[in-house]
Amino acid sequence: MDSVALQTLTSPVILFFILGMLAGAARSELSIPEAMAKGMSLYLMASIGLKGGVAMAKSGVNGEVGAALLAGIIASLAIPFAAYALLRSFGRLSRIDAGAVAAHYGSVSVVTFVTAGEILKGVGMIPAGFMVAVLAVMETPAILSGLYLARRGVAKAGDDGGGGLWHEVFLNASVVLLLGSFAIGWIAGPVKFEEVKLLFDGLFKGILCLFLLDMGLIAARRLLQSRAINARLVTLAILFPLVNGMLGVAVATAIGLDPGSAAAFGVLCASASYIAVPAAMRLALPQADPGIYLTMSLSLSFPFNLIINIGLIAWAARALAGS
């Protein structure tokens, strides 16, 4: 684990994230233009989609893929139930807030996945290409669970967001871009990919640095301004990634994934959405407080995952594979 921890803390990627958090905490005026941040997030998704598809074209489809996809969908559906129970009892949240937060933890964070990929690559644990598809399928099932939990027994008064919601959930920008570029990578294959590799592979880590600088700024600023967060919720925002990550690694190892992919699966379970799910919640559960769910997922669990938990998960995946 030490090698991963060192790998993490001297990686420019993580250091830029920490710089962003420090600058945000010091209330510096530093900020990345919105359009650039949005552009970088689209780039990151297109890149990992493409690279996953190319890896898939190289390796071919095998049994593992189906198992991993199924495990991902089940995890995304199931995690919110466990999280909801704790958020209601220990976290003392209302039904609606608990449902909204639970949806975030069932879903995934693309950037956490991507950063983990770079860190794992650095220690020779390269995740399989199909993990990108697992990432894509895990984004949305959690939204269904979260809404079910939040609305159970409540008469849906004037469900205006309805039609828009399903659209948002299934044709959501990141799912379309991830799966679309996955397909393109698969069709184009490794030879054609060469022509665009410099952009989508060569620059990847550098652009991730700049993107994480921005995420650090946003995470710290939000934390400073949050009012609704208490010690119980902080505890849960650390506990969820820890437990979900370990369980994820265990399941993935059990279904036969290699250590790199098992670690990536653990990271997916550990990570919490802060892009797709918040947008869906604004539509479907407008009464839920973004001050709770965004702060927990973005300002607490996200940094914890990046700086500490990816290292722990990688260590666990190795330990389990070694046994």
Place this chain on the structure above:
Amino acid sequence: MDSVALQTLTSPVILFFILGMLAGAARSELSIPEAMAKGMSLYLMASIGLKGGVAMAKSGVNGEVGAALLAGIIASLAIPFAAYALLRSFGRLSRIDAGAVAAHYGSVSVVTFVTAGEILKGVGMIPAGFMVAVLAVMETPAILSGLYLARRGVAKAGDDGGGGLWHEVFLNASVVLLLGSFAIGWIAGPVKFEEVKLLFDGLFKGILCLFLLDMGLIAARRLLQSRAINARLVTLAILFPLVNGMLGVAVATAIGLDPGSAAAFGVLCASASYIAVPAAMRLALPQADPGIYLTMSLSLSFPFNLIINIGLIAWAARALAGS
């Protein structure tokens, strides 16, 4: 021709365009920030300008260049007359709408040219560097023809746009950037170009992918929302590129261009503007309906050129050169 068709349909560049069209047709929320799209289009123009200039510095000026430039200017002036006749008779458009649409088909699409360049390079038919200058000189003459046709015999009531129009036409951003970076490439030459080659050459194809993703989205969305398009206009939007492309290849071969350059010339004739000309038309012919000219050039002719017509033109250029 088969090799070009295959080349086209497995190229990440074209696949990203198709992904954009599909996402747009499915009304996905996916969208590229405006500032990023604008930035990428500036990058693409600076890149082809530079590369053309560098190629020119290598090859030196020869007789072909003058012939190609002249042919380009004549084509840009003449095409609108032929197109106008068909738009009035077969297309049943008003004089003003027909003039506006005709101007688009006489002018050129930078992105179609650039995409054709990549596809032609893939099959070993590299266009000469000076074709970039031909591209630049073909942008504006068509605007003059289109306006002449639209306004013939009409008393120009309160020609407010006048002064602004000539400015728009001759100092228009894409002409300035294309010719400016062409001159820079020429002055700097191949040795100095090395220093910036990674950005302007290495990343070119990758950035074209992301740009075409956006163009696909815009083209599909516009098609979905268009109300003024009927079967006659769809027919013309396919016919114009087909016929103009073939004639262009024939002329270019006749004046002695190599097959790659002849194909590029054909693509210029086939392509329709959707950036410079629409802006000029809003100023000079505000009564013309953008729902007609933008939909025809951007949502119909542009995809047809990218996906099918470039392949046909390349095949024709080869066939003619072989004969």
Place this chain on the structure above:
Amino acid sequence: MDSVALQTLTSPVILFFILGMLAGAARSELSIPEAMAKGMSLYLMASIGLKGGVAMAKSGVNGEVGAALLAGIIASLAIPFAAYALLRSFGRLSRIDAGAVAAHYGSVSVVTFVTAGEILKGVGMIPAGFMVAVLAVMETPAILSGLYLARRGVAKAGDDGGGGLWHEVFLNASVVLLLGSFAIGWIAGPVKFEEVKLLFDGLFKGILCLFLLDMGLIAARRLLQSRAINARLVTLAILFPLVNGMLGVAVATAIGLDPGSAAAFGVLCASASYIAVPAAMRLALPQADPGIYLTMSLSLSFPFNLIINIGLIAWAARALAGS
């Protein structure tokens, strides 16, 4: 000096700047989206910070570093006093305008520094890594001097900007980003830097081209619209860079810097801020006329430095080192 002059005038970097100035002077509609320009300036600062830090990690800290930092701080504090005297007497400016302009000349222009770095590299005079830290520490002391000069003896009526000002000065985006990425480069070291080198080093010069295209446009447009500029102020806007540059080179050579670093130091003294200082002046000296200070620093001194003065300074640094 001839080799540097030639180096300068055939460099794509400078040619793009000139293209921007010409397009701006011709009132072309060409423009770079704000968000892209802002993004490129953040990229340039992160890049030179990183590269400086990595160079520092390679070379280790030595006595020169401390001397250079101290000289930088003193220059930044002192230059405004000399400039102020001339701006009041020869330039005939009011106390407030003279103080504001003086602050600009004491501070530095990141882009001038960066462009000089590329030009110096081209003639084999590579500045030491720690010069980035000198750049960062020279940004703000001049603001203090300028404010002191402008406000001396004036009762500060309703000093609303106060609190915000110190914040702006010390946690200003460029200082945070420069020093932050300097630290990251230092911690990560040359091996880890390899992973992100393609973005932060490989693309550097190309992105600088596009950025300078925009700066040329902005500089020329501002000059066209300026009303408050007269021959006296134009004279000073040329004189300050000339004299400060030569004095800077002399001092730097005297304290033992190598010719490349001495030239870089001269460029820092010669350059005038047009990002950090104008923002601080709007807050702290709102009555000062931006039409004077921005036009002098951005539209006059900046082009003079880029196109002519960097060459002169490099020649002086060589001549002094040779003696």
Place this chain on the structure above:
Amino acid sequence: MIETVIRKRIEILADTPLVRLVTAAIDRCEITGWTVLPVTSGKGREGQWHEERVTGADKSLVLTVASQAHASRLAEELAPLLTSHGLLLTMWDVEVIRGERF
């Protein structure tokens, strides 16, 4: 002097993911059109926010011009959303030329 008529101008500040709900309501009221403006940052009872298009936590301003009758219908249509979805609605009289369009 050119003839003008009085219409209502309504502006609604909403979270960007909710803009579609607002424009759908405008369409339902058969108002001829709407326009969306970007917004950079803000502060309200729920705290301050700043350019966060990445997390979808940003806002937009929807503006529409309508007759008094249509405007009232829109206000009523949106009223239930105002509290639940945290919308901010302001409305005032403006003069327009070619009033028959609205």
Place this chain on the structure above:
Amino acid sequence: MIETVIRKRIEILADTPLVRLVTAAIDRCEITGWTVLPVTSGKGREGQWHEERVTGADKSLVLTVASQAHASRLAEELAPLLTSHGLLLTMWDVEVIRGERF
């Protein structure tokens, strides 16, 4: 209480390539200034549009503050363009401080 005077605020939505025509008209009316705001998307009789700066099919909002007399002159100046160029103009009274500026 601070003294305010009444001026007209005029806002004109126009295709971005046409903004120059609008600001030229404002200048001709000798109004002291104008300000342009970006616009993201919209819908009118000619259908919906969305962030298309690349094709020049986007719009901008020009805002200007002027005296009643200047405002009327501007409205008359722009009236012929309203229909031909599809501009949307709204105008209303606002209070300003330091009214002598406008």
Place this chain on the structure above:
Amino acid sequence: MIETVIRKRIEILADTPLVRLVTAAIDRCEITGWTVLPVTSGKGREGQWHEERVTGADKSLVLTVASQAHASRLAEELAPLLTSHGLLLTMWDVEVIRGERF
């Protein structure tokens, strides 16, 4: 028909580095919130400007909705800055729903 109350809408155009001064003044007046809109270009007595976020020479529009009393207080608070810092302030009556929020 839905009940509305009258509030003041105040819009202040300011250089972006000065926005913090304006919002601080709004906070001091205990107004519930504010919203900042981007601005692209403009022209005034000091000449024309255009998208120059890089040099910090760009502007922003701050909008706030407040009761008459709060609005007057804000106008007085900002009055000294108007001339010295070149702010442009306009203010008018608007109808709002759920007026108790402001």
